[in-house]
Amino acid sequence: MKLIDDLKEILITEEQIDSACLSLAKEITNDYKDIELPIFLGILKGCHPFMTDLLRHIDFYHQVDYMSVSSYFGGTKSTNEVKIVKDMTLEVKDRDIVIVEDIVESGRTIKEVKDLLMFRGAKTVEIVSMIDKPTGREVDLMPKYKGYTLGLNFLIGYGLDYNEMYRNIRVIGIPKDEIIKGDK
Ligand code: IMP
């Protein structure tokens, strides 16, 4: 029995994840290397493998912080409510911030966070997301940096969870129907 056997299809392989992390880090380095101490703000819990892998390739001075935001509450359907469960600790006034996300779907989660940071006086706020699901978008917001663009399937792996499971697997894919039955 392996966690990965619960996938019916792998959409993004470990090699693809690694190469996206490297090229996103290069793009971000290009844009931020001369900016004074930007903040990488990971959105927990989904950001954690991506945050770690991305920052391994970042070699300019920066600070790291985290915020925990919930919108899914365990199942496979997003809800309308976005809740800040744990706030960041750094001051954001006049700072350049890169939000690190696993996935942007409706965009509501990230828009809520971005609006809050702008309200607190951040100088700039950009988004890097491993996965973009633009067909699910409900607000006017695009991540500036993205790894892969996918359709509307519910995905697990590489930070993406189903019921707080599967975040640790090193691929991104579609779970077998029997895994998420009851939620469909
Ligand atoms: P949004 O607010 O609809 O953009 O959703 C963003 C959040 O929903 C992400 O940070 C994820 O935590 C979660 N999410 C969206 N799509 C998926 C998915 O396919 N699998 C697992 N979690 C997802």
Ligand code: MG
């Ligand atoms: Mg997330």
